[in-house]
Amino acid sequence: xxxxxxxxxxxxxxxxxxxxxxxxxxxxxxxxxxxxxxxxxxxxxxxxxxxxxxxxxxxxxxxxxxxxxxxxxxxxxxxxxxxxxxxxxxxxxxxxxxxxxxxxxxxxxxxxxxxxxxxxxxxxxxxxxxxxxxxxxxxxxxxxxxxxxxxxxxxxxxxxxxxxxxxxxxxxxxxxxxxxxxxxxxxxxxxxxxxxxxxxxxxxxxxxxxxxxxxxxxxxxxxxxxxxxxxxxxxxxxxxxxxxxxxxxxxxxxxxxxxxxxxxxxxxxxxxxxxxxxxxxxxxxxxxxxxxxxxxxxxxxxxxxxxxxxxxxxxxxxxxxxxxxxxxxxxxxxxxxxxxxxxxxxxxxxxxxxxxxxxxxxxxxxxxxxxxxxxxxxxxxxxxxxxxxxxxxxxxxxxxxxxxxxxxxxxxxxxxxxxxxxxxxxxxxxxxxxxxxxxxxxxxxxxxxxxxxxxxxxxxxxxxxxxxxxxxxxxxxxxxxxxxxxxxxxxxxxxxx
Numbered sequence: 147x148x149x150x151x152x153x154x155x156x157x158x159x160x161x162x163x164x165x166x167x168x169x170x171x172x173x174x175x176x177x178x179x180x181x182x183x184x185x186x187x188x189x190x191x192x193x194x195x196x197x198x199x200x201x202x203x204x205x206x207x208x209x210x211x212x213x214x215x216x217x218x219x220x221x222x223x224x225x226x227x228x229x230x231x232x233x234x235x236x237x238x239x240x241x242x243x244x245x246x247x248x249x250x251x252x253x254x255x256x257x258x259x260x261x262x263x264x265x266x267x268x269x270x271x272x273x274x275x276x277x278x279x280x281x282x283x284x285x286x287x288x289x290x291x292x293x294x295x296x297x298x299x300x301x302x303x304x305x306x307x308x309x310x311x312x313x314x315x316x317x318x319x320x321x322x323x324x325x326x327x328x329x330x331x332x333x334x335x336x337x338x339x340x341x342x343x344x345x346x347x348x349x350x351x352x353x354x355x356x357x358x359x360x361x362x363x364x365x366x367x368x369x370x371x372x373x374x375x376x377x378x379x380x381x382x383x384x385x386x387x388x389x390x391x392x393x394x395x396x397x398x399x400x401x402x403x404x405x406x407x408x409x410x411x412x413x414x415x416x417x418x419x420x421x422x423x424x425x426x427x428x429x430x431x432x433x434x435x436x437x438x439x440x441x442x443x444x445x446x447x448x449x450x451x452x453x454x455x456x457x458x459x460x461x462x463x464x465x466x467x468x469x470x471x472x473x474x475x476x477x478x479x480x481x482x483x484x485x486x487x488x489x490x491x492x493x494x495x496x497x498x499x500x501x502x503x504x505x506x507x508x509x510x511x512x513x514x515x516x517x518x519x520x521x522x523x524x525x526x527x528x529x530x531x532x533x534x535x536x537x538x539x540x541x542x543x544x545x546x547x548x549x550x551x552x553x554x555x556x557x558x559x560x561x562x563x564x565x566x567x568x569x570x571x572x573x574x575x576x577x578x579x580x581x582x583x584x585x586x587x588x589x590x591x592x593x594x595x596x597x598x599x600x601x602x603x604x605x606x607x608x609x610x611x612x613x614x615x616x617x618x619x620x621x622x623x624x625x626x627x628x629x630x631x632x633x634x635x636x637x638x639x640x641x642x643x
C-alpha cells in the first residue's frame with residue numbers, strides 16, 4: 147500500500163476534529179441542526195486552514211444515513227465513506243483554477259435540475275472560486291440565488307476580494323482564521339505521539355513558525371522532517387536548509403547599526419550562495435515585525451536571538467527607527483518581486499536603510515526651525531543716538547503731533563512710508579514723486595518736518611530693480627538656515643512682481 151502523507155491521514159472527518167475554527171463549526175452545526183443552512187456558502191481564508199475539509203464534512207452531514215448527535219456524520223455508512231474517498235456521485239468538487247470557463251459552468255447548471263442519484267442532497271464544492279471568469283461568475287448568479295431545494299453550493303477561496311460583489315451578496319460568508327502558533331505546536335506534538343516519533347519541542351516550534359498559520363503546511367513540513375529523521379532544532383534547520391535564520395539576524399544587526407560596508411559584504415555573500423532574494427527579504431521583513439513587537443512590549447517578548455548583540459541593538463534604537471526600517475522593507479519587498487534585477491534591488495534596499503542614519507528626526511528639525519524663526523534678523527531703519535537717548539524725536543512721535551494739529555496733514559503723512567532719520571537729514575524714498583509734490587499740503591508738511599527734527603527733508607524716487615540672486619545668498623536668515631541644517635542652495639526661484 148502506498149504511503150499516505152500526514153496532511154491526508156490526519157484530515158478531520160467530522161466537525162469535532164476540526165482544529166482552530168470553532169466559530170465556523172459552531173455556526174454551521176447549529177444551522178444544520180435547525181434546518182437553516184444556506185444553499186450558498188462562501189469559505190474564505192489562507193491556504194491550509196480547513197476550507198475544503200469543512201465543505202466535505204458538510205456534504206457528509208447532508209447525506210449521512212446515520213447522523214450522530216449535534217449533526218455529526220457517522221463516517222461509517224456508505225455515503226460517508228464514499229465522500230471521504232471522493233467518489234460519491236452527488237458531491238461534485240470543481241477546481242475553478244482549471245475549470246473556470248463559462249462552458250463548464252453551463253454544464254454544471256444544466257445538471258442542477260436532476261435529483262440526487264444516491265444521497266439526500268447534491269453538493270457542489272468550487273475550490274479557488276476567485277479563479278472563475280467574469281462570464282462564468284455571472285452565469286452562476288441565478289443558481290446561487292435560487293437553487294433547487296436539493297442543491298448546495300460551497301465556494302472556497304483564498305482571495306474573496308477578487309469575487310464579484312454580486313457573488314458575495316448571494317453567499318453566507320465564513321472566514322477561516324489563521325491558526326495560532328501554540329495551537330499548531332500542540333497539534334504537531336499530538337501527531338508525533340500517535341506516530342511514535344520523538345522530536346524536540348524547539349523543532350516543532352520552528353516548523354509551526356514556518357507554517358505561518360497553515361495547519362496543512364505544518365503537517366507537510368513535519369512529514370518531511372520525519373522522513374529526514376530530524377530530532378532537534380538544529381536538525382530541522384539542516385534538513386530544510388533554513389540557515390538564513392542566522393543570516394537574517396546578521397542582516398538585522400547591520401541595518402540597525404547602519405553599517406554600509408557590512409551591508410555590501412553580506413549582499414555579495416548572498417549573491418554568491420545563490421539564496422532566493424525574495425524569500426530572504428520576506429523573512430527579513432517578518433523578523434523586523436517581530437522586533438517591533440519586542441520594542442513595544444519588551445517584558446512580554448520570549449524570542450531568543452542567535453546573535454546576543456542583536457537584543458542590545460534593538461533596545462539602543464528607538465521604536466521609530468525600527469518602524470522606519472520595517473516600512474522600507476515592506477515597500478522594497480514589493481519592488482523586488484517585480485524587479486528584473488533582483489540583486490541590484492536587494493543591495494539598493496540595504497544601502498537605503500543604512501543611509502537613514504543621515505536623516506534628522508522631525509522633532510529636531512522643528513526645534514531648529516523655531517530657533518531660526520525666533521532669531522532677530524531685522525535691520526534698523528535709523529541709527530539711535532546715544533546722546534539723545536530717551537529724548538530722541540521719532541517719526542512716530544512726529545506723526546502723533548500732526549494728528550493732533552491738522553487732520554489734512556495727518557492724512558498726507560499717514561500715506562507716506564517711514565523715512566530714514568539720518569544724522570544730517572531726514573531721508574524719504576517714494577515710488578513716485580508726483581503723488582507727493584502735487585499735494586497742496588506738501589510744502590507745509592516739509593516745513594513741519596524740518597522744524598520738528600531740525601534737519602533738512604530730502605525726498606528721492608526709488609528705482610525698481612530686480613533682486614540680485616547673490617544678494618539673497620548673503621542675507622543673514624539664509625546663512626543661518628544653511629548653517630543649521632548643513633544645507634546647500636539648489637535653486638532660487640525669483641517671484642513675479
